[in-house]
Amino acid sequence: MRRIRANAAITGVLAGVMLASAAALTACTAASPQPTSTAEVTPTQPGDVESGSAPAVIPECDSVNPAAQAEQTKFLTSFGRERITAQFGETDRALFNEFASPSALTAVKSVTQERNCNWVIYLDSVYLYQLTAELPQSAMKPLIADLRTSDFTESSRGPATVFTQAIQTGDMRGTIGISHSFIGDVWIVLIENSTAFYEQSAIDAILTANPSLKRATTTSCAEHVPRPAITRAAADIASRTGEPDRWDVERAIELAGETFDACMPLSWAVLPSAGSGTSSPTPIMFFHYGDFVGTDADSGIGVSPRVSRVSKYSLGVEYRWQQDGELTAPGSAVSTYTWDVPTKSIIRDGQLPPDS
Structure with a gap:
């Protein structure tokens, strides 16, 4: 086994809750209210946003992450919906409770509204889960401060600030990716071990449902040439x-x-x-x-x-x-x-x- 000399500082992401089989391996040289929500801002620092008087719009599970929904539709069509016994759609916080950090478990007690969703995109060891919640700034700021001092990588996606991390489970689930995205008062958590990328889709769904959270800059990874x-x-x-x-x-x-x-x-x-x-x-x-x-x-x-x-x-x-x-x-x-x-x-x- 040979190890490649790293060229830059980096980290990884992923998220989920539902089904499939996964593989892991190894590598070499260096190298649903009216659409009004929080105040209209494009923060460079999360938690600096002044909360608006109206609640944020959190779409239902079939539209809160279009990329995940499309992957599920594709799987159900090819595998046969009648053969799937697992539940998908609205769910509980079970996966969140398993993988969330102590600071995230504390923060979630303060959410004013939330939606927990999971998608079935393969068989029984691939997970794709998302918590989308409205979180008061008083709870968001200490959470973000903790993420910044832990083993998460911080990046910006337009008005969203994103923290990502990947962990090895040591079991059949393999590598689990965890991401926290913050847009105004909206907090998105993805937990998954899938082979595709769902983070930007979740952010875009919130931006679409909440026009006041304007996207003044374009930093989507999908747009990088x-x-x-x-x-x-x-x-x-x-x-x-x-x-x-x-x-x-x-x-x-x-x-x-x-x-x-x-x-x-x-x-x-x-x-x-x-x-x-x-x-x-x-x-x-x-x-x-x-x-x-x-x-x-x-x-x-x-x-x-x-x-x-x-x-x-x-x-x-x-x-x-x-x-x-x-x-x-x-x-x-x-x-x-x-x-x-x-x-x-x-x-x-x-x-x-x-x-x-």
Whole structure:
């Protein structure tokens, strides 16, 4: 097992309560009132918002997170709704009570309204749960202060301030992602171990239902294009290898349209050699929420890599090469690269081609 040298400070997220099976693996080099609510503001610091006189609008479960609802509809259609015995829709705080921190358990006692929802998006070990609540500033501020001193990563999404964390359960549920989003007096908690991203969808649903919470800036991870991240990553690699003209950065940006995802804890992009064939060494660049965190090998491995997603945190790479002088099946080695939550780095598990 090899560990990738991290390139930037980062963390992970996820959320949920309902069903499915999950996989985990390992990775290599560095690198419903009227729609009125709280006061009209775009805070840079959560908890600085003056509360409005009208309550916030919290949509019902079928519209409080459109991405989760769409995933559930897709699953029920393909698997068969009649075969599902699990309950979904409105639920209780069971999952929240299991995973929430002491400060969150204290804060939830002060909510003035709430909606607890879960979605079934697979079988019986994939969870997708969301608490959406209105929380007075007097309770929100100490909660935020505690999140800032704990193992959460803080970011901004337009008017929303988001704290994310991922934990290892040590059981069949694998890695559970927990996020807290604050928009005015609205508090959103997601708990899940799914393979998709639902945080921005939850935020957007609240912004749609509460027009006064205007989105003055656009910082959605879904709107991040690959060019800046890949350009920076390629320059980083070039500085370490001393080969600034070796890589076809424009081709890497073009190919990354299907693989780079700033909403995911782990995504990738390949970096082709300039003016070379497909068998030329091609580094695989790894990104954690859009930040470059390393490669499989800075100078690439001299075979063609085939990358596929295993889970939100893991990527499988098959390295294939033609056996010298043999008209036989090509050689193949398979490795798994995983974002390791405790160490905040990528580790690799599996095989590499000979002489790599």
